[in-house]
Amino acid sequence: MKLRALSAVVAAFVVVAAGAVALDLELSPYKVVNGLSGKLKSVGSDTMHHEMELWAEGFQSIYPNVSIELVGKGSNTAPPALLSGDAQLGPMSRQMTPDEIAAFQAKFGYKPTAVLVAIDALAIYVHKDNPLPCISMEQMERVFAADPKSGGGKSIRTWGELGLTGEWAAKPIAMYSRNTLSGTYKFFKQHVLSGADFKDDIKMQVGSEAVVSAVGADKYAMGYSGIGYKTAGVRAVPLSSGKSCYDASFDNTYSRKYPLARGLYVYLLKDPKKPIDTLSGEFVTYVLSRDGQTQAKKGGYYPITRNIREHELTRLGLLASAR
Incomplete structure (x- = not known):
């Protein structure tokens, strides 16, 4: 199963040399401005909701006259909230679809802007006592x-079919x-199931934390x-898309040896x-x-690099003021 490129926005995602990841993570600290006030509303990803809470708390500690309302029910709720003007920020754990982008272009005359704000590994979780050493993309x-x-079209339904023995x-x-x-549902369906439907007896959960808890x-x-939702009650099983198996570590995610690496985005409406x-x-x-990405790590995700930061700020016209 082939992992698709994450998009031009993440051109600086990976720098690989001789199998090792060479990353510049030395980010500049945030520069405070005077007199900032107002209201922001964020509607979108449940996966990113805890992260958005950390960012909002950190930002409001600097600017007590700023209020930020957060709604995290799923990435599919971000595009309509931005389109209607109900939100200025649309966190998404996937990229917008061509249809979603076309709707913006039809209304505003320009496309929404995706800002890469952190890196995630979509983890495959099993119970902490489960001894499964590895699972392939094909098996999933x-x-x-x-x-x-x-x-050959044959489903896997028991743990024995994945090689486990005994009980x-x-x-x-x-x-x-x-x-x-x-x-996350849409990402998994696209990258693991190649767009196919899930089995009928799958148990769907309203949130990322709920999946891990279950x-x-x-x-x-x-x-x-x-990966940010990992707890002591579960194991993240290493994955393979070929002969070798890789866990969802920082290095394996950035080098894309881990097959389910993905970007996390905040979408904005910005007239170019x-x-x-x-x-x-x-x-x-x-x-x-540096301040915001420290919060990203606190939330369990992987931080962006200096190249990604400068790339994103340049696109937004913010690099000079942020240095």
Whole structure:
């Protein structure tokens, strides 16, 4: 199963030399401006909701006259909220679809702007006592897809079919998934199932944390969620898309050896012929600073590089003021 490029926005995502990752993570601190006030509203990703809370708290600690309202019900809710003017910020754990982008262009005459704000590994979680050493992308398709194309179309339904023995062998795999509002759901469906439908007996959850909690409470479960939601009750199983298996570590995610690396985005409405509005611009500048990326790490995600930061700030016309 081939991992698609994350887009031109993440051209600076990976710098690989001789199998090792060479990354410049020395980011500049945030530069405070005077007299900032106003209201921001963010509507979108549940995966990013905790991260948005950390960024909002950090930003408001600097600017007590700024209020930020956060709604995190799923990436699918971000485009309509931006389109209607209900929100200025649209966090998404996937990229917008061509149809979503076309709707913006039809209304505003320009496309929405995606800002890469952190890196995530979409983890495959099992119960902490589950001994499964590795799972392939092909096997995952056969576990989750209603009509798998791999393995001669044969579904995998028990842990024994993944190589486990003893008490595990005959036990059915209880599958947990995000719901259809989720960008994580759409990402998994695209990159693991190649667009195919999930099995009918999959247990859909309203949030990323709920998936991990359900897997931690069910010894024979498997589910998927962002690496930032890992708890002591679950294991993130290493993945393979070829002969070698890779865990969801920082290095493996950035080098894309881990097959389910992805960008996390905040979408904005920015007319390319006009400067970005001051409040949204300062919030994004904070998120892309050393201060904001410290919060990204605190939330369990992987920080951006200096190249990504400068690339994003340049596109927004903010680099000079952020240095």
